[in-house]
Amino acid sequence: MPAITQPYEVLLDFTNDTHDCATIQLLRDYGRNTSAVVLLHPGESLTLVLEAGSMYKYALKSHSKVANVSARSWRDIQCEISHLFAATPPSWTSSLRGSTGSPASGVTVDRVWRDYRFNVWNDAVSNYHIHVNHAVLPPC
Secondary structure (H helix, E strand, C coil), X not given: CCCCCXXXXXXXXXXXXXCCCEEEEEHHHCCCCHXXXXXXXXXXXXXXXXECCCCEEEEEEECCEEEEEXXXXXXXXXXXXXXXXXXXXXXXXXXXXXXXXXXXXXXXXXXXXXXXXXXXXXXXXXXXXXXECCEEECCC
16 A cells, blocks of 8 residues: 655644633743743634644643643544543543553643643633733733
């Protein structure tokens, strides 16, 4: 069977299926370049265009919980944010020690941890704020 020799693109779709805001940022920029952060309100999604087979690393955050995520796939991926923060994501098995996720699905949670320096919270219905080092920034 012939192999594909031309590079092609796949879509990675993050859907915020939680009741809270979440942010997505390149892992290498996490905590440094706050201008490169995407804020997803509940029910919103973000579709990223990736080169098939290449490795991408992101930091996804909800409240003070951060999930370091690796993505590598040869087909389109749908990823619900709640699954990234779950103790044991539904129907996922891991062959990688210390990781949660499914390498077969293309998304692997490398680590879930807490970061209190930057915080996203909802203090009233649809009144979201980003808390950065004790400064409150209103929503855009």
